[in-house]
Amino acid sequence: MRSFYHFMMTYRGKKKADDESRLADWMFGDHNFPKHSSSYHEVSEYLEWNIPFTNALSVFDSLWDEYLLKEKD
Numbered sequence: 001m002r003s004f005y006h007f008m009m010t011y012r013g014k015k016k017a018d019d020e021s022r023l024a025d026w027m028f029g030d031h032n033f034p035k036h037s038s039s040y041h042e043v044s045e046y047l048e049w050n051i052p053f054t055n056a057l058s059v060f061d062s063l064w065d066e067y068l069l070k071e072k073d
Contacts, residue, residue, distance in 0.1 A: 004043050005035040007067045019059045026052040038071075040064060 011024035027033050030050070034042050047060055 001038050001071045003036050003038050004064070004067055005033060005037070007070065008063065011063075019053075019055060020063060022053060023056055023059050023063070026056075 005027060008024045008027055011020045012028055013025070014021040017025070030052075032046075032050075034046055037043055043064075044057070044060065047057055051057065
């Protein structure tokens with residue numbers, strides 16, 4: 001299973017940024033982000049302490065569900 005960070009990199013660099021791409025771009029630029037983690041608790045706790053924008057946690061929760069679905073295959 002690839003890490004959540006690697007899953008999120010598919011959302012980077014959109015010409016018209018949305019919340020998903022904003023979160024991915026922020027994760028890419030944050031050198032302390034747990035890039036090798038596939039643990040919900042580790043990633044969510046990191047985001048709670050370092051929230052990049054107001055609704056980042058809700059964006060993360062919906063993307064985490066998508067991550068689990070895609071990584072099952």
